Amino acid sequence: MSTNATNETTTRETTIQADPNLPTIRIIRDFDAPPDKVFRAWIEPELVAQWLGPKSTEMKIDEWNARTGGNYRYAALQDGEEVATFYGSFHEVRPNERLVQTFTWEGMPDGVSLETMTFEDLGDGRTRTIGLSVVENLEARDGIMASGMEVGVYEGYEKLDALLAKG
């Protein structure tokens, strides 16, 4: 299943692949920076804090040991208040090539996903990142993708509305 976005597109827009039969999400995106730099933005806490957290929240990093076997923990702050906390381990940190982490939201401590990020050198100072998330089952995967679904549903209604009008 793929999406045909009608919104503005650039040549390097994010692509999402959700396999209907596997509990995975794949996120692909190209960046105008070489792999070493993109990799740094993924593992140096002062850089990570500038982009990773959810929109309209501030990211407070409690622990960040970005080495193979290390761990991390961070909180999302909204108006100075913790709204969500996440933690996991760095299973493998292979500079400029591969980053493997576990990821858990403390609100659902039994849920853990395995996040594998690969950094492909595209040449000309560009990098393709491929993030693969593997979760426990399809229900969990759909739940993750459905977060914020209310809005998605409302947007979808416009199309449904048109279909219903035809029938």
Added chain:
Amino acid sequence: MSEDRLSRVFAALADPTRRDIVARLAVGDATVGQLAAPYNVSIQAVSKHLKVLEDAGLVSRSQDAQRRPRHLEAEVFDLMTAWIERYRRQAEERYRRLDAVLASMDDESEPITNKGAAS
């Protein structure tokens, strides 16, 4: 009239269990028993949810009289697409912040030798 049907669709999808049922039917047809399996509720309760989805035109039952597997109506795939698109946009927003971070790293860090020229 069509507005009436729309509001039934709104109401049907307002419930998280029913959204979950829709998500699972998107993967393939399933019988009431199969749909009820992962929940801690009775078959009757799931049947009730299915009735709401059927009344809204989101789910139909096939003619197979024995098992009567439920089928997701094709229109709902537009909703599913919107759902994935929403998730994609969230990721894109995050990565645009990363674009900005990468651009600012240019300014303050060691010289980058091979900055790709556009075009």
